Amino acid sequence: MANSPQARKRARQNVASRAHNGSMRSMMRTYIKRTIAAINAGDQAAAMESLRKTTSVIDRVADKKIIHKNKAARHKSRLNAAVKAMGQAA
Secondary structure, three states, X not given: OOOOHHHHHHHHHHHHHHHHHHHHHHHHHXXXXXXXXXXXXXXXXXXXXXXXXXXXXXXXXXXXXXXXXXXXXXXXXXXXXXXXXXXXXX
């Protein structure tokens, strides 16, 4: 248990920070799932629009260091490749 006043404050801040970070991570995963659903549905226009929004969210989360920048790049690269593959298959 935290004994000093500053340690107690840090403990309180960590609870709020953890909740916020979890919320941001969850939002990112939801956007990724929406993009994958659009890709699986075969709707290229929706997939492109969803990819644009998802890329923005992934970048925002990575900038706040909630996820590592390489993980962000990996997600964006794989989603982009999947959307591009839709255009070639059609």
